[in-house]
Amino acid sequence: MSVHLSANKKLEFFDLDISLSCPNGKMLVMIGPSGGGKTTIVRMLAGLETPERGLITFNDEVWFDSSRGINLPPRKRRLGYVFQDYTLFPHLNLFENAAFAAVDRKEVDDLFELFGIGHLKDRKPYRVSGGERQRCAICQALARHPQLLLLDEPLSALDVVTRRELREELKKLKERISFPIIYVTHDINEALFLGDEILPVVNGRADGDWIHRAIGGDSSTLSPSRAARAPRLALAY
Amino acid sequence: MDLASFFITLKLAVVTTLVLVVLAAPAAYLLAYARFPGKPLIETLVYLPMALPPTVMGFYLVMLMGPKGLVGRCWLALGGEALLFTFQGIVVAALIYSIPFAIQPMKAAFQKIDRRIIENSYVLGLSARETFFRVVIPNSKSGIVAAAVLVFLHSIGAFGILMMVGGSIPGETRVASIAIYEAVEMMDYRGAALMSMSFIPVSYAFLLLVSRLNKDS
Numbered sequence: 332m333s334v335h336l337s338a339n340k341k342l343e344f345f346d347l348d349i350s351l352s353c354p355n356g357k358m359l360v361m362i363g364p365s366g367g368g369k370t371t372i373v374r375m376l377a378g379l380e381t382p383e384r385g386l387i388t389f390n391d392e393v394w395f396d397s398s399r400g401i402n403l404p405p406r407k408r409r410l411g412y413v414f415q416d417y418t419l420f421p422h423l424n425l426f427e428n429a430a431f432a433a434v435d436r437k438e439v440d441d442l443f444e445l446f447g448i449g450h451l452k453d454r455k456p457y458r459v460s461g462g463e464r465q466r467c468a469i470c471q472a473l474a475r476h477p478q479l480l481l482l483d484e485p486l487s488a489l490d491v492v493t494r495r496e497l498r499e500e501l502k503k504l505k506e507r508i509s510f511p512i513i514y515v516t517h518d519i520n521e522a523l524f525l526g527d528e529i530l531p532v533v534n535g536r537a538d539g540d541w542i543h544r545a546i547g548g549d550s551s552t553l554s555p556s557r558a559a560r561a562p563r564l565a566l567a568y
Numbered sequence: 569m570d571l572a573s574f575f576i577t578l579k580l581a582v583v584t585t586l587v588l589v590v591l592a593a594p595a596a597y598l599l600a601y602a603r604f605p606g607k608p609l610i611e612t613l614v615y616l617p618m619a620l621p622p623t624v625m626g627f628y629l630v631m632l633m634g635p636k637g638l639v640g641r642c643w644l645a646l647g648g649e650a651l652l653f654t655f656q657g658i659v660v661a662a663l664i665y666s667i668p669f670a671i672q673p674m675k676a677a678f679q680k681i682d683r684r685i686i687e688n689s690y691v692l693g694l695s696a697r698e699t700f701f702r703v704v705i706p707n708s709k710s711g712i713v714a715a716a717v718l719v720f721l722h723s724i725g726a727f728g729i730l731m732m733v734g735g736s737i738p739g740e741t742r743v744a745s746i747a748i749y750e751a752v753e754m755m756d757y758r759g760a761a762l763m764s765m766s767f768i769p770v771s772y773a774f775l776l777l778v779s780r781l782n783k784d785s
Binding site: 377378379404405406407408409410412414416418419420421422431432471475 | 682684685687688689690691692693694695703706707
Protein backbone atom coordinates (compact mmCIF):
# COMPACT_ATOMS: atom_id res chain seq x y z
CA MET A 332 0.00 0.00 0.00
CA SER A 333 1.70 3.17 -1.13
CA VAL A 334 1.61 6.29 -3.21
CA HIS A 335 3.37 6.16 -6.54
CA LEU A 336 4.18 8.84 -9.08
CA SER A 337 5.98 8.85 -12.38
CA ALA A 338 5.72 12.06 -14.34
CA ASN A 339 7.15 14.09 -17.20
CA LYS A 340 6.67 17.78 -17.77
CA LYS A 341 8.49 20.45 -19.69
CA LEU A 342 9.33 23.32 -17.34
CA GLU A 343 10.92 26.67 -18.12
CA PHE A 344 14.54 25.73 -17.36
CA PHE A 345 14.54 21.93 -17.65
CA ASP A 346 12.41 18.86 -18.30
CA LEU A 347 11.00 17.23 -15.21
CA ASP A 348 11.30 13.45 -15.35
CA ILE A 349 10.81 11.74 -12.03
CA SER A 350 9.50 8.62 -10.43
CA LEU A 351 8.90 8.05 -6.72
CA SER A 352 6.93 5.97 -4.32
CA CYS A 353 6.34 6.03 -0.59
CA PRO A 354 4.71 3.27 1.50
CA ASN A 355 2.11 3.90 4.21
CA GLY A 356 3.54 5.02 7.52
CA LYS A 357 6.83 6.19 5.98
CA MET A 358 8.23 9.60 5.20
CA LEU A 359 9.92 10.29 1.88
CA VAL A 360 12.01 13.46 1.96
CA MET A 361 12.68 15.25 -1.30
CA ILE A 362 15.76 17.39 -1.07
CA GLY A 363 17.67 19.55 -3.49
CA PRO A 364 18.41 23.12 -4.49
CA SER A 365 15.61 25.66 -4.81
CA GLY A 366 14.05 25.75 -8.25
CA GLY A 367 14.83 22.08 -8.83
CA GLY A 368 11.22 20.98 -9.31
CA LYS A 369 10.38 19.65 -5.83
CA THR A 370 7.35 21.86 -5.33
CA THR A 371 6.11 21.04 -8.84
CA ILE A 372 6.24 17.34 -7.97
CA VAL A 373 4.26 17.90 -4.76
CA ARG A 374 1.73 20.00 -6.68
CA MET A 375 1.35 17.15 -9.17
CA LEU A 376 0.58 14.78 -6.30
CA ALA A 377 -1.97 17.29 -5.02
CA GLY A 378 -3.59 17.70 -8.44
CA LEU A 379 -2.73 21.39 -8.64
CA GLU A 380 -0.33 20.81 -11.53
CA THR A 381 -0.80 18.40 -14.42
CA PRO A 382 2.06 16.30 -15.82
CA GLU A 383 2.31 16.03 -19.60
CA ARG A 384 2.80 12.28 -19.34
CA GLY A 385 2.66 10.06 -16.32
CA LEU A 386 0.82 7.98 -13.79
CA ILE A 387 -0.08 8.78 -10.17
CA THR A 388 -1.67 6.07 -8.06
CA PHE A 389 -2.60 5.82 -4.42
CA ASN A 390 -3.12 2.26 -3.21
CA ASP A 391 -5.69 0.97 -5.74
CA GLU A 392 -6.92 4.40 -6.83
CA VAL A 393 -5.66 5.99 -10.03
CA TRP A 394 -5.32 9.75 -9.48
CA PHE A 395 -3.73 10.61 -12.78
CA ASP A 396 -3.13 8.61 -15.93
CA SER A 397 -2.26 10.53 -19.08
CA SER A 398 -2.77 7.48 -21.30
CA ARG A 399 -6.36 7.02 -20.10
CA GLY A 400 -7.15 10.71 -19.65
CA ILE A 401 -7.77 10.35 -15.90
CA ASN A 402 -7.13 13.38 -13.67
CA LEU A 403 -8.79 13.35 -10.27
CA PRO A 404 -9.32 16.93 -8.99
CA PRO A 405 -7.47 17.95 -5.79
CA ARG A 406 -10.63 17.92 -3.67
CA LYS A 407 -11.19 14.22 -4.37
CA ARG A 408 -7.68 13.10 -3.41
CA ARG A 409 -8.24 13.52 0.36
CA LEU A 410 -4.90 15.15 1.06
CA GLY A 411 -3.27 17.12 3.77
CA TYR A 412 -1.04 19.77 2.23
CA VAL A 413 1.02 22.23 4.25
CA PHE A 414 2.42 24.87 1.94
CA GLN A 415 5.76 26.68 2.06
CA ASP A 416 4.13 29.90 3.25
CA TYR A 417 1.16 30.37 5.47
CA THR A 418 -2.07 29.62 3.71
CA LEU A 419 -4.48 29.85 6.60
CA PHE A 420 -7.73 31.61 5.80
CA PRO A 421 -7.31 35.22 7.00
CA HIS A 422 -11.00 35.69 7.90
CA LEU A 423 -11.15 32.75 10.32
CA ASN A 424 -9.60 32.28 13.75
CA LEU A 425 -7.14 29.44 14.31
CA PHE A 426 -9.79 27.02 15.55
CA GLU A 427 -12.10 27.65 12.59
CA ASN A 428 -9.13 27.34 10.26
CA ALA A 429 -8.21 23.93 11.62
CA ALA A 430 -11.87 22.85 11.70
CA PHE A 431 -12.42 24.10 8.12
CA ALA A 432 -12.53 20.62 6.63
CA ALA A 433 -12.38 18.57 9.83
CA VAL A 434 -14.05 15.18 9.88
CA ASP A 435 -14.83 15.67 13.56
CA ARG A 436 -14.58 19.18 15.05
CA LYS A 437 -13.96 17.75 18.51
CA GLU A 438 -10.63 16.36 17.37
CA VAL A 439 -9.36 19.85 16.64
CA ASP A 440 -9.04 20.56 20.35
CA ASP A 441 -6.89 17.46 20.82
CA LEU A 442 -4.70 18.43 17.87
CA PHE A 443 -4.29 21.95 19.27
CA GLU A 444 -3.22 20.49 22.62
CA LEU A 445 -0.78 18.17 20.88
CA PHE A 446 0.84 21.09 19.06
CA GLY A 447 0.62 23.45 22.06
CA ILE A 448 -1.57 26.13 20.48
CA GLY A 449 -4.79 25.48 22.46
CA HIS A 450 -4.62 28.91 24.11
CA LEU A 451 -4.59 30.66 20.73
CA LYS A 452 -7.65 29.16 19.15
CA ASP A 453 -9.66 32.40 19.12
CA ARG A 454 -6.89 34.44 17.51
CA LYS A 455 -6.83 35.36 13.84
CA PRO A 456 -3.78 34.14 11.87
CA TYR A 457 -2.19 37.61 11.59
CA ARG A 458 -2.10 37.86 15.40
CA VAL A 459 0.08 34.81 16.03
CA SER A 460 3.70 33.99 15.19
CA GLY A 461 4.92 32.16 12.09
CA GLY A 462 5.56 28.95 14.03
CA GLU A 463 2.07 29.01 15.53
CA ARG A 464 0.55 29.55 12.09
CA GLN A 465 2.45 26.58 10.67
CA ARG A 466 1.37 24.42 13.63
CA CYS A 467 -2.23 25.41 12.91
CA ALA A 468 -1.73 24.58 9.22
CA ILE A 469 -0.53 21.10 10.21
CA CYS A 470 -3.60 20.69 12.48
CA GLN A 471 -5.81 21.83 9.59
CA ALA A 472 -4.28 19.20 7.31
CA LEU A 473 -4.53 16.40 9.89
CA ALA A 474 -8.10 17.22 10.98
CA ARG A 475 -9.51 16.19 7.64
CA HIS A 476 -8.07 12.67 8.06
CA PRO A 477 -5.87 12.72 5.00
CA GLN A 478 -4.72 9.56 3.27
CA LEU A 479 -1.51 11.28 2.17
CA LEU A 480 0.29 14.19 3.83
CA LEU A 481 2.32 16.64 1.75
CA LEU A 482 4.63 19.01 3.61
CA ASP A 483 6.34 21.53 1.33
CA GLU A 484 9.13 23.23 3.29
CA PRO A 485 6.82 23.78 6.25
CA LEU A 486 9.66 25.05 8.42
CA SER A 487 11.63 27.17 5.97
CA ALA A 488 10.10 30.51 7.01
CA LEU A 489 10.73 29.96 10.74
CA ASP A 490 13.54 30.96 13.06
CA VAL A 491 16.10 28.36 14.10
CA VAL A 492 14.67 27.64 17.57
CA THR A 493 11.06 27.25 16.44
CA ARG A 494 12.30 25.17 13.56
CA ARG A 495 14.02 22.72 15.85
CA GLU A 496 10.99 22.44 18.12
CA LEU A 497 8.63 21.81 15.25
CA ARG A 498 11.03 19.31 13.72
CA GLU A 499 10.85 17.27 16.94
CA GLU A 500 7.06 17.51 16.93
CA LEU A 501 6.91 16.27 13.35
CA LYS A 502 9.17 13.35 14.22
CA LYS A 503 6.83 12.36 17.06
CA LEU A 504 3.82 12.81 14.80
CA LYS A 505 5.36 10.53 12.21
CA GLU A 506 5.40 7.65 14.64
CA ARG A 507 1.66 7.96 15.25
CA ILE A 508 0.37 7.94 11.71
CA SER A 509 -0.28 5.22 9.19
CA PHE A 510 -0.33 7.12 5.89
CA PRO A 511 2.58 8.19 3.70
CA ILE A 512 4.19 11.60 4.13
CA ILE A 513 6.07 13.41 1.38
CA TYR A 514 8.30 16.09 2.84
CA VAL A 515 10.16 18.75 0.84
CA THR A 516 13.17 20.61 2.18
CA HIS A 517 16.50 22.02 1.09
CA ASP A 518 17.97 21.44 4.54
CA ILE A 519 20.08 18.28 4.76
CA ASN A 520 19.87 18.10 8.57
CA GLU A 521 16.11 18.15 8.43
CA ALA A 522 16.10 15.46 5.75
CA LEU A 523 18.41 13.16 7.71
CA PHE A 524 16.54 13.77 10.97
CA LEU A 525 13.05 13.11 9.63
CA GLY A 526 13.24 10.99 6.51
CA ASP A 527 12.87 7.23 6.16
CA GLU A 528 13.98 7.63 2.60
CA ILE A 529 15.70 10.57 0.93
CA LEU A 530 15.26 11.49 -2.70
CA PRO A 531 17.56 14.23 -3.98
CA VAL A 532 15.93 16.13 -6.87
CA VAL A 533 18.08 18.33 -9.08
CA ASN A 534 16.84 20.00 -12.25
CA GLY A 535 13.77 17.82 -12.31
CA ARG A 536 15.54 14.47 -11.99
CA ALA A 537 16.55 12.13 -9.18
CA ASP A 538 20.25 12.75 -8.48
CA GLY A 539 21.67 10.34 -5.90
CA ASP A 540 25.06 12.06 -5.70
CA TRP A 541 23.72 15.49 -4.87
CA ILE A 542 23.99 15.18 -1.09
CA HIS A 543 27.54 13.94 -1.35
CA ARG A 544 28.52 16.81 -3.61
CA ALA A 545 26.69 19.38 -1.50
CA ILE A 546 28.26 18.27 1.77
CA GLY A 547 31.69 17.93 0.17
CA GLY A 548 31.35 21.47 -1.14
CA ASP A 549 32.59 20.31 -4.52
CA SER A 550 31.41 23.34 -6.41
CA SER A 551 33.19 22.36 -9.63
CA THR A 552 30.50 19.78 -10.34
CA LEU A 553 27.66 22.23 -9.76
CA SER A 554 26.65 24.12 -12.86
CA PRO A 555 26.95 27.93 -12.49
CA SER A 556 23.23 28.51 -12.97
CA ARG A 557 22.37 25.93 -10.35
CA ALA A 558 24.97 27.25 -7.94
CA ALA A 559 23.51 30.71 -8.35
CA ARG A 560 20.01 29.49 -7.59
CA ALA A 561 20.96 27.12 -4.76
CA PRO A 562 20.88 28.53 -1.26
CA ARG A 563 23.78 27.82 1.07
CA LEU A 564 22.95 24.76 3.07
CA ALA A 565 22.08 25.24 6.69
CA LEU A 566 24.70 22.97 8.23
CA ALA A 567 25.57 25.29 11.08
CA TYR A 568 23.10 23.78 13.48
CA MET B 569 -39.73 70.01 -3.65
CA ASP B 570 -40.82 66.75 -5.27
CA LEU B 571 -40.60 64.13 -2.51
CA ALA B 572 -42.05 61.34 -4.66
CA SER B 573 -39.11 61.65 -7.02
CA PHE B 574 -36.72 61.15 -4.10
CA PHE B 575 -38.58 58.01 -3.15
CA ILE B 576 -38.31 56.70 -6.73
CA THR B 577 -34.59 57.51 -6.78
CA LEU B 578 -34.03 55.67 -3.52
CA LYS B 579 -36.10 52.68 -4.61
CA LEU B 580 -34.27 52.52 -7.93
CA ALA B 581 -30.85 52.75 -6.29
CA VAL B 582 -31.61 50.09 -3.67
CA VAL B 583 -33.09 47.61 -6.16
CA THR B 584 -30.27 48.20 -8.67
CA THR B 585 -27.60 47.78 -5.99
CA LEU B 586 -29.01 44.55 -4.58
CA VAL B 587 -29.64 42.93 -7.95
CA LEU B 588 -26.38 44.04 -9.51
CA VAL B 589 -24.10 43.02 -6.66
CA VAL B 590 -25.59 39.51 -6.63
CA LEU B 591 -25.44 39.13 -10.43
CA ALA B 592 -22.04 40.77 -10.91
CA ALA B 593 -20.19 38.79 -8.23
CA PRO B 594 -19.96 35.50 -10.17
CA ALA B 595 -19.19 37.41 -13.38
CA ALA B 596 -16.39 39.32 -11.64
CA TYR B 597 -15.06 36.02 -10.27
CA LEU B 598 -14.95 34.54 -13.79
CA LEU B 599 -13.19 37.63 -15.12
CA ALA B 600 -10.70 37.48 -12.24
CA TYR B 601 -9.78 33.80 -12.54
CA ALA B 602 -11.21 31.95 -15.53
CA ARG B 603 -9.31 31.64 -18.76
CA PHE B 604 -11.41 31.47 -21.91
CA PRO B 605 -11.01 32.57 -25.51
CA GLY B 606 -12.08 36.13 -26.26
CA LYS B 607 -11.83 37.18 -22.60
CA PRO B 608 -10.37 40.67 -23.32
CA LEU B 609 -13.14 41.33 -25.84
CA ILE B 610 -15.86 40.32 -23.38
CA GLU B 611 -14.24 42.30 -20.58
CA THR B 612 -14.12 45.42 -22.74
CA LEU B 613 -17.78 44.93 -23.62
CA VAL B 614 -18.61 44.75 -19.89
CA TYR B 615 -16.88 48.10 -19.33
CA LEU B 616 -18.44 49.75 -22.41
CA PRO B 617 -21.32 51.43 -20.49
CA MET B 618 -18.67 53.49 -18.70
CA ALA B 619 -17.32 54.89 -21.97
CA LEU B 620 -20.51 55.47 -23.94
CA PRO B 621 -22.62 58.63 -23.60
CA PRO B 622 -25.69 57.75 -21.48
CA THR B 623 -27.99 58.94 -24.24
CA VAL B 624 -26.37 56.49 -26.67
CA MET B 625 -26.96 53.67 -24.19
CA GLY B 626 -30.49 54.98 -23.69
CA PHE B 627 -31.14 55.03 -27.43
CA TYR B 628 -30.17 51.40 -27.87
CA LEU B 629 -32.17 50.36 -24.83
CA VAL B 630 -35.24 52.12 -26.24
CA MET B 631 -34.74 50.20 -29.48
CA LEU B 632 -34.26 46.88 -27.68
CA MET B 633 -36.90 47.29 -25.00
CA GLY B 634 -39.65 48.78 -27.16
CA PRO B 635 -42.58 46.55 -28.13
CA LYS B 636 -40.85 45.75 -31.43
CA GLY B 637 -37.36 45.31 -29.95
CA LEU B 638 -35.86 41.92 -29.19
CA VAL B 639 -35.94 42.28 -25.41
CA GLY B 640 -39.35 43.98 -25.41
CA ARG B 641 -40.91 41.19 -27.49
CA CYS B 642 -39.43 38.44 -25.30
CA TRP B 643 -40.58 40.25 -22.17
CA LEU B 644 -44.13 40.58 -23.52
CA ALA B 645 -44.13 36.93 -24.62
CA LEU B 646 -43.16 35.93 -21.09
CA GLY B 647 -46.23 37.75 -19.82
CA GLY B 648 -44.55 40.96 -18.71
CA GLU B 649 -46.00 44.41 -19.27
CA ALA B 650 -44.39 46.99 -21.52
CA LEU B 651 -40.89 47.96 -20.32
CA LEU B 652 -40.51 51.48 -21.65
CA PHE B 653 -41.73 54.29 -19.39
CA THR B 654 -42.15 51.95 -16.39
CA PHE B 655 -40.21 51.46 -13.18
CA GLN B 656 -39.02 48.00 -14.30
CA GLY B 657 -37.72 49.64 -17.46
CA ILE B 658 -35.58 52.17 -15.58
CA VAL B 659 -34.30 49.39 -13.30
CA VAL B 660 -33.04 47.52 -16.37
CA ALA B 661 -31.47 50.74 -17.67
CA ALA B 662 -29.81 51.50 -14.32
CA LEU B 663 -28.50 47.93 -14.08
CA ILE B 664 -26.80 48.09 -17.46
CA TYR B 665 -25.58 51.62 -16.83
CA SER B 666 -23.85 50.54 -13.59
CA ILE B 667 -22.40 47.14 -14.58
CA PRO B 668 -18.77 48.38 -14.80
CA PHE B 669 -18.99 49.94 -11.35
CA ALA B 670 -20.07 46.63 -9.86
CA ILE B 671 -17.62 44.43 -11.73
CA GLN B 672 -14.42 46.44 -11.38
CA PRO B 673 -14.06 46.70 -7.57
CA MET B 674 -15.17 43.12 -7.04
CA LYS B 675 -12.79 41.79 -9.67
CA ALA B 676 -9.95 43.75 -8.08
CA ALA B 677 -10.86 42.36 -4.63
CA PHE B 678 -11.02 38.78 -5.94
CA GLN B 679 -7.66 39.14 -7.66
CA LYS B 680 -6.08 40.39 -4.46
CA ILE B 681 -6.82 37.09 -2.70
CA ASP B 682 -3.72 34.93 -2.45
CA ARG B 683 -4.07 32.19 -5.04
CA ARG B 684 -2.69 29.69 -2.54
CA ILE B 685 -5.55 30.02 -0.08
CA ILE B 686 -7.91 29.11 -2.92
CA GLU B 687 -5.72 26.13 -3.78
CA ASN B 688 -5.70 25.18 -0.11
CA SER B 689 -9.48 25.21 -0.12
CA TYR B 690 -9.56 22.83 -3.12
CA VAL B 691 -7.02 20.55 -1.46
CA LEU B 692 -9.17 20.54 1.68
CA GLY B 693 -12.01 19.11 -0.39
CA LEU B 694 -14.12 22.12 -1.37
CA SER B 695 -15.62 22.56 -4.83
CA ALA B 696 -15.19 25.80 -6.80
CA ARG B 697 -18.68 26.91 -5.71
CA GLU B 698 -18.09 26.16 -2.03
CA THR B 699 -14.72 27.92 -2.25
CA PHE B 700 -16.43 30.98 -3.72
CA PHE B 701 -18.87 31.24 -0.82
CA ARG B 702 -16.64 30.08 2.06
CA VAL B 703 -13.29 31.60 1.08
CA VAL B 704 -13.56 34.16 -1.72
CA ILE B 705 -16.61 36.15 -0.58
CA PRO B 706 -15.61 36.49 3.12
CA ASN B 707 -12.16 37.70 2.08
CA SER B 708 -13.47 40.28 -0.40
CA LYS B 709 -15.97 42.07 1.83
CA SER B 710 -14.48 45.52 1.35
CA GLY B 711 -14.50 45.14 -2.46
CA ILE B 712 -18.11 44.02 -2.41
CA VAL B 713 -19.18 46.93 -0.19
CA ALA B 714 -17.20 49.33 -2.42
CA ALA B 715 -19.00 47.95 -5.47
CA ALA B 716 -22.37 48.33 -3.74
CA VAL B 717 -21.66 51.94 -2.74
CA LEU B 718 -20.45 52.90 -6.21
CA VAL B 719 -23.48 51.31 -7.88
CA PHE B 720 -25.77 53.07 -5.41
CA LEU B 721 -24.18 56.47 -6.05
CA HIS B 722 -24.08 55.95 -9.78
CA SER B 723 -27.76 54.99 -9.80
CA ILE B 724 -28.91 58.03 -7.84
CA GLY B 725 -26.96 60.20 -10.28
CA ALA B 726 -28.28 58.61 -13.49
CA PHE B 727 -30.07 61.08 -15.75
CA GLY B 728 -29.76 60.78 -19.54
CA ILE B 729 -30.32 57.07 -19.79
CA LEU B 730 -33.35 57.18 -17.46
CA MET B 731 -34.82 60.11 -19.35
CA MET B 732 -34.60 58.12 -22.61
CA VAL B 733 -35.99 54.86 -21.23
CA GLY B 734 -38.40 56.05 -18.57
CA GLY B 735 -39.35 59.60 -19.48
CA SER B 736 -40.65 61.59 -16.54
CA ILE B 737 -43.82 60.04 -15.20
CA PRO B 738 -44.49 61.36 -11.68
CA GLY B 739 -44.54 58.60 -9.10
CA GLU B 740 -43.34 56.00 -11.63
CA THR B 741 -40.19 57.01 -13.48
CA ARG B 742 -39.47 60.59 -12.48
CA VAL B 743 -36.34 60.36 -10.38
CA ALA B 744 -34.82 63.24 -8.39
CA SER B 745 -32.19 64.13 -11.01
CA ILE B 746 -34.94 64.55 -13.62
CA ALA B 747 -37.12 66.47 -11.15
CA ILE B 748 -34.23 68.92 -10.61
CA TYR B 749 -33.84 69.40 -14.35
CA GLU B 750 -37.54 70.04 -14.77
CA ALA B 751 -37.64 72.45 -11.81
CA VAL B 752 -34.90 74.51 -13.47
CA GLU B 753 -36.74 74.43 -16.77
CA MET B 754 -39.78 75.86 -15.01
CA MET B 755 -37.56 78.40 -13.28
CA ASP B 756 -38.35 76.93 -9.83
CA TYR B 757 -34.81 77.63 -8.60
CA ARG B 758 -35.72 77.28 -4.95
CA GLY B 759 -37.09 73.77 -5.45
CA ALA B 760 -34.08 72.83 -7.59
CA ALA B 761 -31.68 74.17 -4.95
CA LEU B 762 -33.32 72.24 -2.13
CA MET B 763 -33.33 69.00 -4.09
CA SER B 764 -29.76 69.48 -5.27
CA MET B 765 -28.51 70.25 -1.79
CA SER B 766 -29.95 67.07 -0.36
CA PHE B 767 -27.71 65.03 -2.66
CA ILE B 768 -24.46 66.45 -1.36
CA PRO B 769 -24.32 64.96 2.17
CA VAL B 770 -25.47 61.53 0.95
CA SER B 771 -22.90 61.33 -1.84
CA TYR B 772 -20.17 62.73 0.38
CA ALA B 773 -20.83 60.23 3.18
CA PHE B 774 -20.83 57.27 0.82
CA LEU B 775 -17.62 58.38 -0.90
CA LEU B 776 -16.00 58.74 2.48
CA LEU B 777 -17.03 55.17 3.23
CA VAL B 778 -15.43 53.95 0.00
CA SER B 779 -12.12 55.67 0.70
CA ARG B 780 -12.21 54.27 4.24
CA LEU B 781 -12.74 50.78 2.88
CA ASN B 782 -9.90 51.15 0.40
CA LYS B 783 -7.63 52.20 3.21
CA ASP B 784 -8.67 49.27 5.44
CA SER B 785 -8.10 46.68 2.76
